[in-house]
Amino acid sequence: MDKTFKALIVSEKDDSIISSIEDWSVDRLSEGDTLVEVEYSAINYKDALATIKNGGVIRSYPMIPGIDFSGTIIETTHEGLFVGDRVVVTGQGTGVSHTGGFSEIARIPGEWIQVVPQDLDLKVAAFVGTAGITAAQAIHRLESVGLGENKEASILITGATGGVGSMAINLLKAKGFNNITALTRKKSTDYLDSLGVQHIISTEEMLENTRPLQKQSFDYVIDTIGGATLEAILPKISYGGGISLCGNASGIKFSTTVLPFILRGVTMFGIDSVQLSTEEKSVLWDTIKETITKEMIDATIANEISLEDIVPVTKQLLEGTHSGRTIVKIK
Ligand SMILES: NC(=O)c1ccc[n+]([C@@H]2O[C@H](COP(=O)([O-])OP(=O)(O)OC[C@H]3O[C@@H](n4cnc5c(N)ncnc54)[C@H](OP(=O)(O)O)[C@@H]3O)[C@@H](O)[C@H]2O)c1
Known part of the structure; x- marks a missing residue:
C-alpha cells in the first residue's frame, strides 16, 4: 500500500x-x-x-x-x-x-x-476495548473468591465514571448484581444514575476513617485509582472478600497493614489486561458479548x-x- x-x-x-x-x-x-x-x-x-x-x-x-x-x-x-x-x-x-x-x-x-465475533459490530468492539477487557478480567478474578450467586453482594467500584469503572458497573449490572456502590470525585451523579448504580459515595467520605480495620462494608472491590483511597478501602472489605486492583489514576503508592489479609482473609488480585493472550481475551470477549x-x-x-x-x-x-x-x- x-x-x-x-x-x-x-x-x-x-x-x-x-x-x-x-x-x-x-x-x-x-x-x-x-x-x-x-x-x-x-x-x-x-x-x-x-x-x-x-x-x-x-x-x-x-x-x-x-x-x-x-x-x-x-x-x-x-x-x-x-x-x-x-x-x-x-x-x-x-x-x-x-x-x-x-x-x-x-x-x-x-x-x-x-x-x-459475527454478532458484534466494530463500533461496539472499540467501545468495549481495553476498558471492557480489564473490567471483565477484574470480575473474573473476583469470581474465583466467591463473586457469583449472591446478587446482593456489596460491590464497590472506584473511578466509577471512568472507562474501566463504567464498564465494570455495566457488566456487573448485566449479571444481575444489585448492590453496587460507585465511588466518584464528581459532584454530579447524573451519569452514574443513568448507569443504574444503587449507591454513590464520595472520595471524602471514603477517606474519613483511617483505622486499620473498619466496619465490613464491601464484599468485593474493583479499584481503578489506587493511592490513598485504596488505603482507606482495604480495611472496609468483608471477611473472605476480594479486590481487583486495576489502575493508578490517583497515584501509584499506598500503604496498608497486614490486618485485612491475615484477620479477614481478603484476597487482592493484580489486573493486567495488556499482556493477556488472544486466547484469554477470547474467553472475556465471549462473556462481554453475552452481557452487553x-x-x-x-x-x-x-x-x-x-x-x-x-x-x-x-x-x-x-x-x-x-x-x-x-x-x-x-x-
Ligand atoms: N491494569 C490494566 O490492564 C489496565 C487497563 C486499563 C486501564 N488501566 C488503568 O485503570 C485506570 C483507569 O483507566 P480508564 O481508562 O478507565 O481511565 P478514565 O476513563 O480516565 O477513568 C479514570 C477515573 O478515575 C477517576 N480519577 C481520575 N483522576 C483521578 C485522580 N487524580 N484521583 C482520583 N480519581 C481520579 C475519575 O473518576 P471519578 O471522577 O468518577 O472519580 C476518572 O473518570 C488508569 O489508571 C489506567 O491506567 C489499567
Missing part, C-alpha cells in the same frame, strides 16, 4: 511533547504481518498519558497512540487471518511501543489480533469524535472531568 493516510502523531520537540495530525505512509508504521484499515478507536487513560511529557507510557518518539482499535484487514500473511476479516486489537504494545489505533491504517502482528446491551452502550458513550478532536478529550481524562467512553470514528 503506497498511498498516504492520516494519523495522530505525538513527537518530542524542544523538551516538550506535541501532538499533530500528519500524513503518514505504511513504511513508517511499526512492523507487523497484517495491515488493518481502522474504523474505530476509543480513548483510554493510557492514551491521555501518551500525549504528555513524563506520562511514563511512550519511550520512543514519534509514536501513534491509540491502545485500542477495530477495523478490517486489508493485507495479511498471518496464518488463520484473511483479507476482509473484521478485527479488534487491545493492549500489547499497541499505541505505546508499537504504532497504534489513532491512524487510518495500522500495521500489527497477527498474534495481537482478535477476530470480532444497546442501553448500556447508549448510557456509557460520552461522545463520538474524529481524529482531529482527540487531544481535547485526553485533557479531560487527565483532569478527571471525563465520564464514560469516547469513541473515535477514524474512517
Whole structure:
C-alpha cells in the first residue's frame, strides 16, 4: 500500500511533547504481518498519558497512540487471518511501543489480533476495548473468591465514571448484581444514575476513617485509582472478600497493614489486561458479548469524535472531568 493516510502523531520537540495530525505512509508504521484499515478507536487513560511529557507510557518518539482499535484487514500473511476479516486489537504494545489505533491504517502482528465475533459490530468492539477487557478480567478474578450467586453482594467500584469503572458497573449490572456502590470525585451523579448504580459515595467520605480495620462494608472491590483511597478501602472489605486492583489514576503508592489479609482473609488480585493472550481475551470477549446491551452502550458513550478532536478529550481524562467512553470514528 503506497498511498498516504492520516494519523495522530505525538513527537518530542524542544523538551516538550506535541501532538499533530500528519500524513503518514505504511513504511513508517511499526512492523507487523497484517495491515488493518481502522474504523474505530476509543480513548483510554493510557492514551491521555501518551500525549504528555513524563506520562511514563511512550519511550520512543514519534509514536501513534491509540491502545485500542477495530477495523478490517486489508493485507495479511498471518496464518488463520484473511483479507476482509473484521478485527479488534487491545493492549500489547499497541499505541505505546508499537504504532497504534489513532491512524487510518495500522500495521500489527497477527498474534495481537482478535477476530470480532459475527454478532458484534466494530463500533461496539472499540467501545468495549481495553476498558471492557480489564473490567471483565477484574470480575473474573473476583469470581474465583466467591463473586457469583449472591446478587446482593456489596460491590464497590472506584473511578466509577471512568472507562474501566463504567464498564465494570455495566457488566456487573448485566449479571444481575444489585448492590453496587460507585465511588466518584464528581459532584454530579447524573451519569452514574443513568448507569443504574444503587449507591454513590464520595472520595471524602471514603477517606474519613483511617483505622486499620473498619466496619465490613464491601464484599468485593474493583479499584481503578489506587493511592490513598485504596488505603482507606482495604480495611472496609468483608471477611473472605476480594479486590481487583486495576489502575493508578490517583497515584501509584499506598500503604496498608497486614490486618485485612491475615484477620479477614481478603484476597487482592493484580489486573493486567495488556499482556493477556488472544486466547484469554477470547474467553472475556465471549462473556462481554453475552452481557452487553444497546442501553448500556447508549448510557456509557460520552461522545463520538474524529481524529482531529482527540487531544481535547485526553485533557479531560487527565483532569478527571471525563465520564464514560469516547469513541473515535477514524474512517
Ligand atoms: N491494569 C490494566 O490492564 C489496565 C487497563 C486499563 C486501564 N488501566 C488503568 O485503570 C485506570 C483507569 O483507566 P480508564 O481508562 O478507565 O481511565 P478514565 O476513563 O480516565 O477513568 C479514570 C477515573 O478515575 C477517576 N480519577 C481520575 N483522576 C483521578 C485522580 N487524580 N484521583 C482520583 N480519581 C481520579 C475519575 O473518576 P471519578 O471522577 O468518577 O472519580 C476518572 O473518570 C488508569 O489508571 C489506567 O491506567 C489499567
